[in-house]
Amino acid sequence: MLSGMADFRIDEGDPAVLRPSGDWTLERFARLQPRLDGARAASRIGGIDLSGTGRMDSAGALLIARLLHRNGLGMDAVAGASEAQRALLAATLATLDQPVAHPRPPHWSDLFAHAGAATLELVAQGRRLLAFIGEVLTVLPGVLVRPRRWRPVSVAHHIEQTGLDAMPIVALLSFMVGAVITFLGAVVLRDFGAAVFAVELVAFSFLREFGVLLAAILLAGRTASAFTAQIGAMKAREEIDAIRTLGMDPIEILVLPRLLALLLVVPLLTFVAMAAGILGGLVICATSLEISPAMFLARFQDTFELRHFLVGIAKAPVFAVVIGLIGCLEGFKVEGSAESVGQRTTSSVVQSIFLVILLDAVFALVFQELGL
Amino acid sequence: MTAPGPDHAIEVRGLDSRFGSQVVHQGLDLEVRRGEILGVVGGSGSGKSVLMRSIVGLRRPDAGQVKVFGQDLAALSGPERRAVERRFGVLFQDGALFSSLTVGENVQVPLRELHPELDPLQLELLSDLKVVLAGLPEAAGDKFPSQLSGGMRKRAALARALALDPDILFLDEPTAGLDPIGAAAFDALLRTLRDALGLTVFLITHDLDTLYAICDRVAVIAERRVLVNAPLAEVERFDHPWVRDYFHGPRGRAARSAARPG
Ligand SMILES: Nc1ncnc2c1ncn2[C@@H]1O[C@H](COP(=O)(O)OP(=O)(O)OP(=O)(O)O)[C@@H](O)[C@H]1O
Numbered sequence: 001m002l003s004g005m006a007d008f009r010i011d012e013g014d015p016a017v018l019r020p021s022g023d024w025t026l027e028r029f030a031r032l033q034p035r036l037d038g039a040r041a042a043s044r045i046g047g048i049d050l051s052g053t054g055r056m057d058s059a060g061a062l063l064i065a066r067l068l069h070r071n072g073l074g075m076d077a078v079a080g081a082s083e084a085q086r087a088l089l090a091a092t093l094a095t096l097d098q099p100v101a102h103p104r105p106p107h108w109s110d111l112f113a114h115a116g117a118a119t120l121e122l123v124a125q126g127r128r129l130l131a132f133i134g135e136v137l138t139v140l141p142g143v144l145v146r147p148r149r150w151r152p153v154s155v156a157h158h159i160e161q162t163g164l165d166a167m168p169i170v171a172l173l174s175f176m177v178g179a180v181i182t183f184l185g186a187v188v189l190r191d192f193g194a195a196v197f198a199v200e201l202v203a204f205s206f207l208r209e210f211g212v213l214l215a216a217i218l219l220a221g222r223t224a225s226a227f228t229a230q231i232g233a234m235k236a237r238e239e240i241d242a243i244r245t246l247g248m249d250p251i252e253i254l255v256l257p258r259l260l261a262l263l264l265v266v267p268l269l270t271f272v273a274m275a276a277g278i279l280g281g282l283v284i285c286a287t288s289l290e291i292s293p294a295m296f297l298a299r300f301q302d303t304f305e306l307r308h309f310l311v312g313i314a315k316a317p318v319f320a321v322v323i324g325l326i327g328c329l330e331g332f333k334v335e336g337s338a339e340s341v342g343q344r345t346t347s348s349v350v351q352s353i354f355l356v357i358l359l360d361a362v363f364a365l366v367f368q369e370l371g372l
Numbered sequence: 373m374t375a376p377g378p379d380h381a382i383e384v385r386g387l388d389s390r391f392g393s394q395v396v397h398q399g400l401d402l403e404v405r406r407g408e409i410l411g412v413v414g415g416s417g418s419g420k421s422v423l424m425r426s427i428v429g430l431r432r433p434d435a436g437q438v439k440v441f442g443q444d445l446a447a448l449s450g451p452e453r454r455a456v457e458r459r460f461g462v463l464f465q466d467g468a469l470f471s472s473l474t475v476g477e478n479v480q481v482p483l484r485e486l487h488p489e490l491d492p493l494q495l496e497l498l499s500d501l502k503v504v505l506a507g508l509p510e511a512a513g514d515k516f517p518s519q520l521s522g523g524m525r526k527r528a529a530l531a532r533a534l535a536l537d538p539d540i541l542f543l544d545e546p547t548a549g550l551d552p553i554g555a556a557a558f559d560a561l562l563r564t565l566r567d568a569l570g571l572t573v574f575l576i577t578h579d580l581d582t583l584y585a586i587c588d589r590v591a592v593i594a595e596r597r598v599l600v601n602a603p604l605a606e607v608e609r610f611d612h613p614w615v616r617d618y619f620h621g622p623r624g625r626a627a628r629s630a631a632r633p634g
């Protein structure tokens with residue numbers, strides 16, 4: 001068996017004959033291909049003599065087959081090949097008769113097309129969200145009037161996953177934010193001799209804004225992404241199609257339980273966030289502002305107004321719907337690939353956080369106008 | 373063309389596989405000779421896929437030894453092990469194509485990884501060859517796996533398994549989901565590749581026609597072990613209820629008479 005460096009020689013003559021030598025394998029492909037295709041005599045080859053060739057794999061066979069193809073030669077132009085080499089060459093040569101089409105390589109002007117497509121996509125996105133809301137709303141009444149279709153097990157499962165498991169992190173985060181706000185507020189207010197107003201500051205801000213906002217943003221990151229990944233993985237593996245063909249409604253089975261769970265969980269977590277934030281204020285007041293817990297609570301009770309709490313908690317169901325719908329909708333938009341699951345998950349987190357903050361700002365304006 | 377070494381490409385001795393309390397294999401022995409096409413048959417859930425995963429090193433045997441080319445994968449260091457693994461081409465039962473890459477890119481993944489010297493044009497030449505060789509229609513190379521039919525996905529997975537011209541090809545039900553003409557073409561392709569590249573093929577199949585058409589020997593897995601591993605004619609005569617039902621049931625008879633007309 002011959003081996004060693006792969007090389008070739010072209011015997012000039014009429015016709016020219018290619019004599020490959022050494023091992024024609026994938027390891028040598030990168031070096032052989034440009035030399036062979038670029039050889040001056042390569043377009044005048046009339047025969048190939050493989051008697052001096054060592055090992056040949058499909059990469060080597062491809063080189064020789066391309067040469068045959070280019071010169072319009074068939075297998076009968078090949079001499080000195082072993083039985084196995086002939087079989088391989090014939091199979092490789094046959095593949096070359098089938099032209100393989102490739103798409104046009106990207107061009108810089110595609111940039112404009114991309115920008116246009118992205119703009120249209122933004123519009124389509126909004127329409128799809130509205131359509132999805134409509135779809136859910138049409139399914140909802142049918143389910144609500146039939147308690148047997150409420151899927152309590154599924155709802156309970158999602159309550160546990162989205163609510164109970166998120167409770168510690170929501171509480172901890174709110175506690176810390178509450179502490180920071182109180183401290184910063186007190187630093188400023190102390191200059192006016194009004195440090196005790198820090199109590200109102202933290203209570204007011206957490207009841208109206210921060211409690212619900214922190215809970216919603218955390219759930220947008222934690223739960224919207226989870227919904228998208230769960231539903232997206234099912235979509236990619238055709239499980240959603242299976243649900244449809246089994247005569248069931250994916251919205252009823254996958255979306256409604258998640259939405260119901262969130263509708264219960266977000267107000268609950270909002271309440272926890274409010275309490276934890278105010279507790280954070282209380283602790284800071286007691287430890288570094290010389291406002292005792294008793295004083296803090298007395299002041300809190302004096303200044304507490306129910307409307308602040310109601311303004312905060314009323315936003316919770318709205319945010320719940322936003323997070324749940326976007327998480328599920330993005331899941332349904334997944335297409336077949338693992339990468340697509342990642343893209344849609346990112347998009348669902350970004351969209352839900354964006355919408356939560358946007359809606360919160362709108363609410364703030366509306367409530368202000370209403371004088372609440 | 374055969375490299376020096378033992379004439380068994382794969383040697384399994386006393387393999388035990390367990391999932392919790394479920395025993396899938398117990399004391400399983402199997403050897404695959406170099407350059408042969410071994411058909412592996414057995415009922416659904418009899419542990420064929422698990423056996424394949426054990427041989428290619430994706431599953432650590434609970435007991436026993438698996439040797440490939442005379443080497444025990446479990447005992448090798450990382451780089452040595454990867455060197456052996458590079459000689460494998462594996463087609464998983466459900467394709468396992470990378471869903472975010474096109475078919476052509478799927479084939480190019482191992483080429484890029486192991487042969488960084490190849491330029492894009494050369495990668496394309498090689499991947500086009502494997503894609504067409506695997507029997508995919510033109511233009512399939514630029515599609516994503518989710519855009520292919522089930523049978524085309526099988527072929528795409530085969531193209532990727534062939535990317536590095538492996539020494540051993542592991543195929544888990546490659547013809548399931550192919551139309552009969554496509555399955556027959558697949559059989560012919562496999563035989564050509566075996567003859568041309570000197571491949572050893574470990575072929576799990578439920579397709580009796582494939583068994584009759586191309587397998588040199590057949591291993592039957594039942595009762596947690598390899599019942600018999602012999603040429604087809606011998607396996608057919610083996611006295612065991614499952615084997616009898618398998619080869620002498622209506623489908624077995626049809627496949628046999630098709631393979632040996634007259
Ligand atoms: N990861 C796993 N965990 C638990 N059990 C498993 C696992 N993988 C396989 N099994 C079990 O091992 C047994 C053998 O499975 P295997 O996939 O090897 O079957 P098979 O022979 O390939 O069947 P088929 O012909 O249907 O593909 C089955 O009972 C299966 O439930």
Ligand SMILES: [Mg+2]
Nearest residue numbers: 420421465544
């Ligand atoms: Mg299997």
